[in-house]
Amino acid sequence: MNKAAELGLEMAHHSLGIAYAYGDEGEKNEKKALYHFRLAAIGGLLEARHILGQSWLQRDPNMAYKHFLIAAEAGYDESLKEVKTGYAEGHVKKDVFEKALRAHKAAKDEVKSEPRDKAAEWYRRHGPS
Template sequence: MKRVAANDRVAIHQEGVKHHQSGDFASAFEYYTKAAELGDAEAHYLLSLLYGKGQVVEKGEKKGLYHLEEAAIAGHPEARNILACYEERKGRIDRAVKHYIIAANLGYDLSIQSLKGCYKGGKVGKEDFAAALRRHQAAVDATKSPQREAASIAQAAGKFRSSG
């Protein structure tokens, strides 16, 4: 709570998550709002979900979209992918493709799959799809490290032992 009092956006966000998980959506909303004001992309994303579901706040597409856009602008790949889906449902394919490409460039797997569908449907060109595929792979590769590989192997081994 000292970090929350010191306006640490990570601590404020985590406090919001704690309240959200316990079902206290009103407190979660307050903490997420404060963290979002401090520039927390994930808090913007979580606020968009609260608005989308109408939890604690009045269900509102406009406010939900605002927070989704803020999260996407701040680099949240899932928010960017959801915006792409929204644009696609509205028939704005060019905008959807741009969002998919940005999210894919951030390494978001669902976006590259959606982009693949757009390519097969003729909504995106071969060069654009190939470039997005290369940038997606580069983003995925950038997250790899020997420590993560070792942790993944250890986790898989633990699952294997517990299921045997």
């Protein structure tokens, strides 16, 4: 995994972030976990961006919502939920929340296709094989 991360694979950084966050392979290290999540987020991995937002919530809500907004506007559902919560709690302004909603919808619409919708429907009915 380390070699793949050295080569710049975002999923490898994400996996290492999880391993360090939860102590897989014996070493629990928040600093290393956040380092790998940052690199995965920079590489475009939305789940890693969301995790960074969660890591900032208690220390700096403004920074947390910056991360959530980036992921939400790119179509990440869990981050949109956090932005909605931030709006309800007064951390996110109305116009920013509305912009995030529009961008989230646009991102979701961009990846819609009939074959993808059929596959999702099949999966809902039958589950994993």
